[in-house]
Amino acid sequence: MQAASRLRGFMPGFASPTVGNRSLDRLLPWLLLPVFVISILPIARLAIEGVFVGGVPSADYIRDVLGSSTTWRATANSLYTAGLGTIISLLIGGAFAFLVALTDIRAKAVLVFCFMIPMMIPPQITALAWVQLTGPSSALLNALGMAPPMGSPQPFYSAEGIALLLGIQHASIVFLTLRANLRMLPREQIEAARLAGARGGRLWWQIILPLTSPGLIAGTAMAFVTALGNFGIPAMLGIPANYSTLPTLIYQKLAGFGPSVLGEVSVLAMLIGTIAILGVAVHHRLLGKRDYRLMGMVGRPLDIRLGARRTLVEAVLWTVLIAILVIPLMALVATALVPAFGVKLSLANYSFDAFYEVLFVQPSTIRAFHNSFMLSVGAAVTLVAVCLPLAYVIVRRPTRLTHMVNLLVEVPYALPGVVLAIACILLFIRIPVIDVSLYGTLAIIFVAYLARFLVIALRPVMNSFSQLDPALEEAAQACGAGLGRRLRDILLPLAAPSAAAGALLVFLTAFNELTVSALLWSAGNETLGVLIFNLDDSGDTVLASAVAVLVVLVVIALMSCFQLASRRLPKGVVPWQT
Template identity: 65%
Template sequence: MTPKMATNMGGSRSGDWLLSALMGLAILLTLAPVVRLLVEGVSGPAGFSLAPVAEVLAQSTTLSALWHSIFTAGVGTVISVILGGAFAFLVALTDIRAKGALVFCLMIPMMIPPQITALAWTQVMGPSSVLLKTIGLAPPLGSPQPLHSPLGIAVLLGIQHTSIVFLTLRAGLRAIPPEAVEAARISGARGLRLWWQVVLPLSVPSLAAGTAMAFVTALGNFGIPAMLGIPAGYSTLPTLIYQRLAGLGTSVLTEVAVLALLIGVVALAGVLLNRLFLRRRAYGLIGLANRPLEVSLRHLRLPVELALWLVIFAILVLPLLALAATSLVPAYGVPLNWQTISLGGWYEALFRQPVTARAFGNSFLLATGAAVVLMAISLPLAWVMLRRPNRLSRTFDLLVDLPYALPGVVLAIACILLFINLPLTDLTLYGTIWIIFIAYIARFFTVMLRPVQSALAQLDPAMEEAAQSAGASLGRRLRTIILPLTAPAAAAGAILVFLTAFNELTVSALLWSSGTETLGVVIFNLEDSGETVMASAVSVAVVGVVIVLMGAIQLASRRLPKGVVPWQN
């Protein structure tokens, strides 16, 4: 084969350089912040140096924050696994009723920003709880808020990330061919033995994946430890970084870079541990899971259903009720009744404070922008990665998860380092909305790309070849054949990107400045300055928007193509 031939293989087109440029840009976007962070962490005044690392590691605050992070994330993950696992097994394997409603309700905690979760729960407990005061059960004034404790943080982290374990495990359970379970039943296995000896071993990979994901997400969580830990003087790594940066400004960038790297290392260790564990336990599943499993619970069905809905009530309805109650009193601590009920907090927060409207606008624009931009670039990128794989695209495939797997604080620090001074210019992106936007693009890239990638991989290549033979150019094929056929996956990705970005706090907490506040930041700042009633009002509004959006998508799901609604599969 002559070299000239090689360049012609697969039919080189004029659009190819454009795709390569897009790929290069995407790699830059995902990789550059992390590299910049690494460089910052290991450089002294005279080039490479481990002095900053040694210095930061020697501080007792670092070590205690590290331990706090591991403890709260660890205990939280255990809670997530117990709750999410139980729900996943029961929903996926048994004949309980109203599964759709259960799944929908379990999805909500994931879509509610963590700082709102924290705020809502503090309204359930403690001496100032409007809900408890209203029903006369509030503990005496001055008694401690039980959630301002390590265990409180862990429990809320656990609840927050239950849906992650649930969704991953449920997807795994759905892939188990029913024949595997039926064969065990024919062999005489029943009840718990069936679950323990057949179902559980087969679902270990997805359970482990969900656990790792919950741990990494809990580790990087900022909203919950910030709302609960900071008042108690209990710092985790993300809140320590926030406090340092908020207190001392950009002069401590090197120090926080080291702290950020530390979280990254712990997160990476969790992921690697999971891979190591799975290496010996991943069984290949043979057969098609065309029918879902439906083990009959018989007389246990009603009690199980009641228990599940009770849990939903406890982790979802109760805190939201408390939040709503708090948002309706004239001043924090006043019990709610027909005399005191007031929309003053709502009015003040939503209409008097310009920052709230601004934040709604910012968050909406950022989330929409991120979803649209990612949707537009993910399709051609996924196409290149699948049809014209080269070293560049394989590198990108490996790296694209990184900004999402790393805690948001880490990414935020990395973006500050990278954009505080744009290379070759005096310009800075720090303090503009663009730095948040770019960070969102990097962070949510994988959320968008992965579903599109898998949809594209499932497509019969002949679909595209038929269009090619019909005379359609690459652009036309992408537009008229590939885009419509992968649209459901792209829409699912876009919905997830939008909902996650809309509620995002961890990244924007470090990147916002006056005028570029996001919703997460506004709620956090209101609560931080003691405006609990207004914080609650904004929170209820945000939760309302999220639930209405999710509900609208759910209602439309019957008319949408299969695969558009991300929480249905």
């Protein structure tokens, strides 16, 4: 073999080396532009609305809003419910994550699956279910003869009720981020600490907790910001009790006074946005100081033996799950089955009329299912297509600009959905240059979804890129593969599982979304979230419960499909899968 001469083969393309790849390199940053437009432009438009009165710059709105006691009461209420809710999330989600990830409890897969359901169920349905569970008109309690007397207050129409449900709703967020962190925790580091003599509480406080602090911090920040922006729960529980948080205050102002209060509302929106951004900034700052790169074999599960206490721990976990998931859902089902609201449910008089009504009589339910399905699939597919190259640019070509974009994409998600909705109305009611209005179409909801859920799709892909050994890409580069080829052949397949996970999350979140669409829907363009809220709001609680039960069934069915398919899917596609 004349290998020596062979090896010196002439390489085509060597003479004019840089043109093709370099130009693609230069094109990549332009990807940031649409992201910038979709994430920032609506918010900027909203901010302008707040500081211009009749086209003239003015601080009138700001003065009015900040001078009003209503504003500060709602702010205090928001902080109180979100803060308390976050503590509850942290306690529930943290305990579940540590126990599931680190100990030898049994039936982990089922436990995790059930624990994820509250997150996937839309908040307004959660609220509806809990209200149906407690209070004098509870169908379930009435059927059991345990209902409090008529006229006694509904305990969930209170700040603590809101906080508790926010806590339950977002416990899975803490759980997911923390468990992802715990799964990267190599067994050796715990074992080394045990050999060094650490045991029991010392092991937890001095080794495990510090090592998992990035996950704890990230989970806490996400739970807080999400709780702050939550609309469904304070709307269903707070409005009847006359207890306003910032998102419900904004909704009530707009619903009551119409577009004339857009200026005031935009100031309120900026206020809550500022709080959310502060939360995110604190989180980034705290995380930035930590670099706990975990060394060692990853993937070997850690099984701290609980010994005799195992059965007790399992019993507690399942009791909590039943309390936060099974019982409220039973209450919801019971309400959906009563012949008329307030009637006592019994084995003799249950009826499926409500289901028949929403499925076959009212066209709006089918339409809402269809709309929500199209919107969420469309958003998931579009976002994943954008996020793969975007995540690459942010992770592998960091510049000041990408750093900024990395923070900015958080804004539409961190901001309450109501804020984003108002911003989208202002921007798209008449698109300047082409003079087209998106208002009153599904398109405006779609655009708002793209902005809002971008970060959900982006983060998993970014994580997977930053975990990839750069050598994998460099090896392809040395093989002669340009950027486009590397993205297609190497990075895309390797990031596909996380991209799919992101798409799945986007789909499930968008499918049940209420907050954004509550202000953007129009007749014929309802989403499922809007439908349930409107039915409940107009007193059709039984119909609302029926739709809610159907939505929960669809969500659980979808989750089960993913669960069943998870063995064939690459590792990491199903977010709750070990």
